[in-house]
Amino acid sequence: MAAAAPSNFEQPACFAFDAQSEAELAMLIGRYPAGKQASVVIPGLYVVQHQMKRQTDSAWVPVKGMDALAERLGMAPIRVYEVATFYYMFNMAPIGKYHLQVCTTTPCWLRGSDEIVAACRAETGIAGWKETSADGMFTMTEVECVGACVNAPILQVDDDFYEDLNGERTTALLAALRRGEKPPKGSTIGRQNSAPEGGSQTLLFAPEA
């Protein structure tokens, strides 16, 4: 999916880091030796994206944001554009309030990601990938393995994983998000991290001496 050309949609006229972003950037830049600030570019793009989410309810990276980051890191703007467009995690166009990232790679697919996709489509009315619902609440993206296969299937909402989903719980999750609630992230069937379903399966008793 090629990123849309930046001139295809409205870009903000200016971008300035807010106090929270400044603090995050200062912390990030401090991690690297002087002269190596360019290493901050990927986390820095997240800073831009999060600030856009805070300010506009749409987590994306505008050109002015990349320019501001490039200036801060002493890089040519085009070097930042290259990185930002390379990675899927950065949205180069405005998105909905919640970014639904459905994993459809084999483990999730075997565990029923089709059901999640169908539930998302039904609940949000989105027809295709990278589209935004009519109410501007949701943008749905198909992603490759997010690395949580043990708790498949996964729906990543913005930065949070919702795990062990099925169609019903997905619908409930989206309804809650629409109401402005923020259900706890992690497994939706109550298991602890990636521990087995239904509690411990091994080491149930101390071995006899």
Added chain:
Amino acid sequence: MPKLTIDGIAIEVPAGSTILQAAEAAGIEIPRFCYHERLSVAGNCRMCLVEVEKTPPKPIASCAYPVGEGMVVHTDTPMVRNGRRGVMEFLLINHPLDCPICDQGGECDLQDQAVGFGSDSSRYDENKRAVKDKDLGPLVKTTMTRCIHCTRCIRFITEVAGVPELGATDRGEHMEVGTYVEKALSSELSGNIIDLCPVGALTSKPYEFVARPWELQKVDSIDVLDAVGANIRIDSRGPEVLRILPRLNEDVNEEWLGDKSRFSIDGLKRSRLDRPWLKKDGKLQAVSWAEAFSAIADRTKGLSADRIGAIAGDLCDAESMLALKDLMTSLGSANIDCRQDGARLDASRRDFYSFNTSIPGIEEADAVLLIGTDPRKEAPVLNARIRKAVVANRAPVGSIGPVIDPTYKTVHLGFDPSVLNALHNGSHPFADTLRNAKKPMIVVGQGALARADGAAVLAAAWRLAASVGALTADWHGFNVLHTAAARVGGLDLGFVPGANGKSVAQMLDGGVDLLWLLGADEIDTARVGANTFVVYQGHHGDAGAHRADVILPGAAYTEKSGTYVNTEGRVQRGFKAVFPPGDAREDWTIIRAFSQLVGKTLPYDTIDALRARLEQANVAFSRIGYLPRFGCSDLTGPSGDPAAVGDAPFALAVENYYQTDAISRNSPTMAECSATKPELAAAAE
């Protein structure tokens, strides 16, 4: 020096060479798209595959594989052939088969290498990808669907031009080369990416659909639109110059060429003077050569020699300047000057007015001081060399004058010449930088010399060079950067006021009654008195011709064989590509013909005889192309008084790179380029 064997040829190459370089040294051709000897190694086209014995049995990209002792390389095994054939098939998957409508056709690396190393058919019958074209400004036309992602243009713009504006956005099949945000390239060297592009993705916009390479007649020449003397090849068809390309010369322009030098050629077809004109009753009227000459001859009659003067312009060849000087001398006049801008250049010694470090010498410099110059605008190709030194030697650069962006980091030391004194007496912190450098380089621009205290600035710069150790027996770090191709040649020939002779300013302000302008358009013609009889000899109806009483149509640099001396003092010769339009003639022949009419026949009838006279006038003209490098043995400075520098801030000699002379001012392409620069548009208002 590792020894290795390539296809049975034993060869020894410097350590750190790649297999591809070793193969080139052995005379074996290896196909490549992304590799370019002047750019960093990218290794992404995979066309240069070879097989190396005792490595894992897979083809190796030779452009990125360093040689090792005893290595045995094969470049023509079935594995290599299959590998290259496969790479070529992949490259052609998304490459359109639009060669018949592609400007690169006939000089396309992809075409040539597909024939040489590809297979005859493709197994791909899906849809090809299509990419939207980019707008890179008025010079570079893009057809991005043809791009094979070699990234040469990106590397050139970033590394050599120093203006990182091109990049590869997106990823994998969606990768696109471009600027991401639509903008015209701001580099003065952007035309070179057209030459670098191995396919037809980047082609010349002004040359779009004009000609095929096999229709062109190719003539070697020298560029005159700046003082670098870049070696060029003029491609013409019939009477028309269709394009100009750089020619390889490691000592001058490597293989680069500035945009003005490459794209001004449409100016050669506009406002040309193609017949003699004579002002009768206040209006210019077309006349014959004889009539024009006799009008001038009549005017010279009874005129004291002291009231006759000549000014040579910025594009003149040495031959015509010498002929004019000889004519003036035979008429008894010492009023000659080639310094149109009034630069206070000292012609008494060659190293007072030339770029003594030499262009290849720049690469050795480890500290640079720019005085009243913006080399990016005055000599972009030379600026790329300075950038090379800055990048390779981490040379610090200081600049005095307006704040400039020469594509590398500079420390701005001040606006006016007083900084020179502070540097000399060591009170300025940059003085230590210069003093501690082993090979410091001082570059004085015309902006620093074309002013009332110019001679003092020149002397102060020389004194500073001497005091920081820039003038030693094996290093000459004093440089004058010229903006006019004719200037050093003129100074070499002594085209400066002789004893009691008048300078440009004095001639303009009513010092002469007959003023002969040899292509001089950059003077303030409004200052010329109403009673002064002005002869304009040149090729364009520009400022000089507008004031003229007689116009003698001459030849532009593409239309004559001429000798030019670049800012280094390197004597170079260009050849005639096309004939001058209409009745126009080569300039020295005009002067020679006129001399006969006034009974002062110049003693040469052929260009060879004139060139013999050139060598007689200055022995430097006997060395064509080659420039010996000297250190500085005589520390005596130019005649100015270093203490007499004023405090007016320096101005730059070139504000608008794209329009500096009669040719580029008449070029619509150059006008378009100026229009893309917001700062130039603002200045014009």
